[in-house]
Amino acid sequence: MADPHVTRLRHGALITLTLVLMTLLLLLPLGVIFTETFSRGLGAVLGALTDPDAIDAIRLTLTVAAVSVPLNAICGTAAAWCIGRFDFPGRTLLTTLIELPFSVSPVISGLVWVLLFGANGWFGSWLDQHEVRIIFALPGLILATVFVTFPFVARSLLPLMREQGAAEEEAALTLGATGWQTFFRVTLPNIRWALLYGVLLCNARAMGEFGAVAVVSGHIRGQTLTMPLFVEALFNDYDWVGAFSVAALLSLLALVTLGLRVLLERQMGGSRRDIF
Amino acid sequence: MSLELRDLRKHFGRTAALDGLSLSVPQGEFLALLGPSGSGKTTLLRVVAGLEFAESGAIEINGRSMHDVPARKRGIGLVFQHYALFRHMSVARNVAFGLEVRRRSERPASTAIRTKVAELLDLMGIGELAERYPEQISGGQRQRVALARALAIEPSLLLLDEPFGALDAKVRKNLRIWLRDLHNRMGLTSVFVTHDQNEALEMADRVAVLRAGRIEQVDTPDRLYAEPVNAFVHEFLGESVRLDCIVTAGTARFQGLCGTNLATNCPPGPAIALVRPHEIGLLPGPGPVRVESVHATGPMPRVRVTFAGRTTEVLLPEAAPLPTIGQGYGIDLSRARIYTLNDVSNPLAAS
Amino acid sequence: MRLARRSSLPGFSLTLGITLTWLSLIVLLPLAALTLRPWELGIAGLWHSLTEPRVLAALRLSFGAATLAAAINVPLGLLIAWVMVRYRFPGRGLADSIIDMPLALPTAVAGISLTALFAPKGWIGALLTPLGIKVAYTPLGVLVALIFVGLPFVVRMLEPIILDLPADAEEAAATLGATRLQTLWRVTLPALAPTLLAGFGAALARGVGEYGSVIFIAGNMPMVSEIAPLLIVIRLEQLDYAGAAALGVAMLLLSFAILLVINRLQRWLIRT
Numbered sequence: 028m029a030d031p032h033v034t035r036l037r038h039g040a041l042i043t044l045t046l047v048l049m050t051l052l053l054l055l056p057l058g059v060i061f062t063e064t065f066s067r068g069l070g071a072v073l074g075a076l077t078d079p080d081a082i083d084a085i086r087l088t089l090t091v092a093a094v095s096v097p098l099n100a101i102c103g104t105a106a107a108w109c110i111g112r113f114d115f116p117g118r119t120l121l122t123t124l125i126e127l128p129f130s131v132s133p134v135i136s137g138l139v140w141v142l143l144f145g146a147n148g149w150f151g152s153w154l155d156q157h158e159v160r161i162i163f164a165l166p167g168l169i170l171a172t173v174f175v176t177f178p179f180v181a182r183s184l185l186p187l188m189r190e191q192g193a194a195e196e197e198a199a200l201t202l203g204a205t206g207w208q209t210f211f212r213v214t215l216p217n218i219r220w221a222l223l224y225g226v227l228l229c230n231a232r233a234m235g236e237f238g239a240v241a242v243v244s245g246h247i248r249g250q251t252l253t254m255p256l257f258v259e260a261l262f263n264d265y266d267w268v269g270a271f272s273v274a275a276l277l278s279l280l281a282l283v284t285l286g287l288r289v290l291l292e293r294q295m296g297g298s299r300r301d302i303f
Numbered sequence: 304m305s306l307e308l309r310d311l312r313k314h315f316g317r318t319a320a321l322d323g324l325s326l327s328v329p330q331g332e333f334l335a336l337l338g339p340s341g342s343g344k345t346t347l348l349r350v351v352a353g354l355e356f357a358e359s360g361a362i363e364i365n366g367r368s369m370h371d372v373p374a375r376k377r378g379i380g381l382v383f384q385h386y387a388l389f390r391h392m393s394v395a396r397n398v399a400f401g402l403e404v405r406r407r408s409e410r411p412a413s414t415a416i417r418t419k420v421a422e423l424l425d426l427m428g429i430g431e432l433a434e435r436y437p438e439q440i441s442g443g444q445r446q447r448v449a450l451a452r453a454l455a456i457e458p459s460l461l462l463l464d465e466p467f468g469a470l471d472a473k474v475r476k477n478l479r480i481w482l483r484d485l486h487n488r489m490g491l492t493s494v495f496v497t498h499d500q501n502e503a504l505e506m507a508d509r510v511a512v513l514r515a516g517r518i519e520q521v522d523t524p525d526r527l528y529a530e531p532v533n534a535f536v537h538e539f540l541g542e543s544v545r546l547d548c549i550v551t552a553g554t555a556r557f558q559g560l561c562g563t564n565l566a567t568n569c570p571p572g573p574a575i576a577l578v579r580p581h582e583i584g585l586l587p588g589p590g591p592v593r594v595e596s597v598h599a600t601g602p603m604p605r606v607r608v609t610f611a612g613r614t615t616e617v618l619l620p621e622a623a624p625l626p627t628i629g630q631g632y633g634i635d636l637s638r639a640r641i642y643t644l645n646d647v648s649n650p651l652a653a654s
Numbered sequence: 655m656r657l658a659r660r661s662s663l664p665g666f667s668l669t670l671g672i673t674l675t676w677l678s679l680i681v682l683l684p685l686a687a688l689t690l691r692p693w694e695l696g697i698a699g700l701w702h703s704l705t706e707p708r709v710l711a712a713l714r715l716s717f718g719a720a721t722l723a724a725a726i727n728v729p730l731g732l733l734i735a736w737v738m739v740r741y742r743f744p745g746r747g748l749a750d751s752i753i754d755m756p757l758a759l760p761t762a763v764a765g766i767s768l769t770a771l772f773a774p775k776g777w778i779g780a781l782l783t784p785l786g787i788k789v790a791y792t793p794l795g796v797l798v799a800l801i802f803v804g805l806p807f808v809v810r811m812l813e814p815i816i817l818d819l820p821a822d823a824e825e826a827a828a829t830l831g832a833t834r835l836q837t838l839w840r841v842t843l844p845a846l847a848p849t850l851l852a853g854f855g856a857a858l859a860r861g862v863g864e865y866g867s868v869i870f871i872a873g874n875m876p877m878v879s880e881i882a883p884l885l886i887v888i889r890l891e892q893l894d895y896a897g898a899a900a901l902g903v904a905m906l907l908l909s910f911a912i913l914l915v916i917n918r919l920q921r922w923l924i925r926t
Contacts, residue, residue, distance in 0.1 A: 053805075059767050102673065109665070109669035112663055112666075113661055128681060130913075132863025142691050198381070200663070201377070203375045206665050241866075255761070255866070256762070259762055274766055278759060281759045284758050
C-alpha cells in the first residue's frame with residue numbers, strides 16, 4: 028500500500044485545494060457584498076435602508092411572498108395528497124407537469140404572463156377596457172412568483188409521502204376518523220417538517236426572484252419594485268452603497284434560509300435534500 | 304357479532320385476489336385465514352374493513368349490509384401487519400385516538416377517555432408505557448398497543464393481519480396464548496390472517512384455507528388435518544408424502560408396489576396419493592421397501608426408506624420395534640388418500 | 655372518482671380538482687400562450703425573427719457559455735463532492751452548507767456581487783487587469799456567472815452517488831496493483847460517468863436560461879455579450895410579443911433537445 032505520509036499529504040492537498048476553490052467561488056462573492064455595504068459606514072447603510080423607496084420595496088416583497096407562498100403551500104399539499112396517496116392514470120405525467128416551471132428560464136416565466144395579460148396579450152384589451160391592471164402591477168408580480176415557485180412544496184412532500192405509505196391514514200379511518208381529521212391529526216404531523224422545508228425554499232425563491240418579476244414589473248419606483256428589482260435600479264443609478272445594502276439584506280435572508288434548512292434536514296433525519 | 308361474506312370478487316389487474324369467496328363467522332368465533340402468500344388473505348381483511356372494495360358480492364355484519372358503509376363507520380377493529388401506529392403520538396394518545404375523533408355528542412369526557420385508555424393498557428400489560436412513543440418500544444409492545452388501539456372503539460369485529468409476523472419466535476409463542484385468552488375473556492369475534500399453519504391450528508376455533516382468492520375448506524383444526532377435502536389442503540397442512548398411482552375401476556394401483564392397491568371413488572386415470580409420514584406402515588419383509596437409516600431419538604422413531612425409486616421418511620408409532628437397516632420390508636398405504644390430478648396444487652410437481 | 659381505483663382514503667376528487675385547476679391556470683394556460691403566440695408571424699416571419707444576426711449571436715453566447723461553464727463545473731464539482739464525502743476536516747459541515755449559496759442567493763445579488771469582484775478595480779479584477787484579462791462586461795463575465803450558478807447542481811447530484819460508491823471495488827483495484835490514477839480512471843470515473851453527465855445537463859439547462867446573475871456582469875453589448883434571455887426582454891419592451899415568444903420557444907426547444915440527447919447518452923452509459 029501507499030506510504031501513509033504521501034497519503035496524508037495528498038489528502039491535505041486535496042482538501043486545501045477544495046477549500047481555496049470554495050472560498051474563491053462561494054465566499055468571496057458573499058464577502059464582497061458585506062464589504063461594499065459597509066464601505067461608507069453604518070450610517071450610509073441605515074440611510075439606504077430607511078429610504079422610502081427601499082421601505083416600499085421591502086413591503087412589496089413581503090406582500091408578494093405572503094400571497095404566493097401560502098397559495099403554493101396549499102396547492103402543493105393537495106397535489107402531494109392526490110399523487111402520493113392515489114393510483115390513477117396520468118400520475119407520472121402530472122408529476123412532470125408540476126415540475127415543469129423549474130426547467131423554464133425565469134425570463135420566460137415572466138414572459139408568459141405578459142403574453143396573456145400585457146397590452147398586446149390575449150386578454151390585454153379586455154383588461155384595458157375594464158381597467159384591470161395585472162402586468163406592471165402587483166397581480167403580475169404575484170403570478171410570476173407563483174409560477175417560478177410552483178413545484179417546491181409538492182416536490183418536498185412527495186418522496187416522503189410515498190415512503191411513509193398510507194397505513195397510518197387507513198388506521199385512522201378504521202378508528203372512525205373523518206377525512207379532515209385524518210389529514211390534520213395524522214398526515215399533517217407526519218409531513219410537517221417536509222412541508223416546512225418546501226415552504227422555506229419556496230419563500231426564499233419568492234423573495235429573491237429577479238428574472239420573472241423583472242419582465243412583469245415595469246420598474247415603477249415605490250410601486251412595482253421588489254427588493255431584487257430595487258437592487259438593480261440602485262445599481263444602474265450608480266448608488267453603490269444603496270444597492271449593496273439591499274443586497275446584503277437579501278443575502279442575510281439567504282444565509283438564514285440555508286441555516287434553517289440544515290436544521291430541518293436534521294429534523295427530518297437522513298440527508299433529504301432538494302435543489303433550490 | 305356475526306360476519307357473513309357472499310361471493311366476493313376482486314381483481315388486481317388480471318389476477319383475481321378474491322374469486323367468488325364466501326364465508327360466515329358466527330358470534331364469538333376465533334377464525335384463522337390460512338393460505339400461501341398471494342392467496343388473497345390480506346385483501347379479504349381489507350375488504351371487510353372497508354379499505355378496499357370488492358367488485359361484487361356482499362358483506363354483512365349482524366345481518367346489516369356493509370355495502371355503503373365507509374371504513375370509519377364500520378366499527379371494525381383492524382390490527383395492521385406492521386401495526387401502523389401513529390408515530391408522532393404517545394402510546395396513550397394512539398389508544399385514545401378512536402375515541403377522540405368522535406363527534407362531540409358521542410365523545411366520552413376526556414377523563415373517561417383517560418380512564419379507559421389506562422384500563423386497556425393495563426389489560427394489555429403495558430400500563431407503564433403510556434407516555435412512550437412507538438419508536439421507543441419493542442415489537443411485541445407495539446403489537447399490544449395496536450391491539451389496545453383497535454379495541455378502544457369496542458369493535459363488533461376484530462381483524463388481525465399477520466399479528467405475529469414481525470415478532471421473534473419466543474415473543475410470538477407467548478402472545479399467541481395471551482391473545483387467545485383475551486379473545487375469550489372479552490367475548491370478541493375475531494378473524495386473523497396468517498401463513499403459519501401451526502399458529503392457525505393452535506389458536507383458531509376454525510381455520511379457513513385460502514388458495515387463489517377462494518376458500519378451499521373451512522373446518523376445525525382437527526378435521527382439517529384428518530379430513531382434507533383436496534390435495535391442496537392435504538399438502539398445505541402438515542407433512543405429506545406424495546405417490547403417483549393409476550386408478551382403474553375403483554382401485555388405485557401404485558407402480559412398483561404390488562399388492563398395495565387401494566379402493567377409491569376417483570375417476571379412472573392417473574391420480575396421486577397423499578399420506579402423512581406417520582400413516583405409512585412398515586410390514587415385516589420381504590418387500591419392495593428398503594430401510595436406509597433409523598433415528599430413534601424422540602418419541603416416534605424416524606426411518607428413511609427407499610421404494611419405487613424414491614426416498615422418504617416414515618414415522619413409526621411409539622415403542623414400535625425398530626427395523627433393520629438394509630433390509631427389505633412390505634408397505635402399508637391403506638391410510639393414504641387418493642386425489643385426482645386436477646386437484647393438485649402444482650401439477651408439475653406431480654410428475 | 656371513477657378515474658382512480660376506488661379508494662378508502664377520502665379527498666381524491668378534491669385534491670385532484672385543486673391540482674388540475676391550479677396547474678392549468680398557473681402553468682398550462684401561460685405555456686399555451688407561449689407556444690401559440692409565435693405563429694402569428696407566419697413561417698417566413700418566424701424564420702426571419704429567429705435568424706436575425708443579433709438573435710443568432712445571443713443564442714450562440716447563451717448556449718456556448720452555458721456548455722463551457724457546465725463542462726468546467728464537472729471537474730470542479732467532482733473535486734468538491736469527492737472531498738466533502740470522503741474526507742473529514744474541520745469546517746466541513748459549514749463548507750457543505752455553503753455549497754448551495756449560489757442557489758440561495760437571489761440572482762440579482764449574485765450578479766452585482768460578481769460584477770463588483772471582477773470590475774477592473776474589484777478584488778479579483780484588479781489582479782487580472784495587469785495580465786490583460788478583462789472579465790466584467792465581456793463574454794468571459796457571462797462564463798464566470800454561469801460557473802457560479804451551475805456549480806451546486808454538479809456537487810449535489812454527485813454526493814449521494816459517491817457516498818454509495820462501493821469502496822471495495824477501489825480496494826480490489828488497489829490490491830490488483832493499480833495505481834491511484836489508474837483506479838480513478840478505470841474504476842471510479844466510469845461508475846460516476848452517468849451522474850457527471852446528469853450534473854452537466856442540469857448545470858447547462860440552468861445556465862441557458864440564467865438572467866439575473868449574468869446581466870450585470872455581461873455588459874450586454876449587442877452581438878458580443880448579449881444573452882438570449884435579455885433579448886427576450888428587449889423584444890418585449892419593443893412590444894414585439896410574437897418575436898419574444900418565438901425566441902422563448904426556440905430556447906426551450908433547444909434546451910429540451912440537448913437534455914434529451916444527454917439523457918440518451920446517460921442511459922447508454924448505464925447500460926454499457
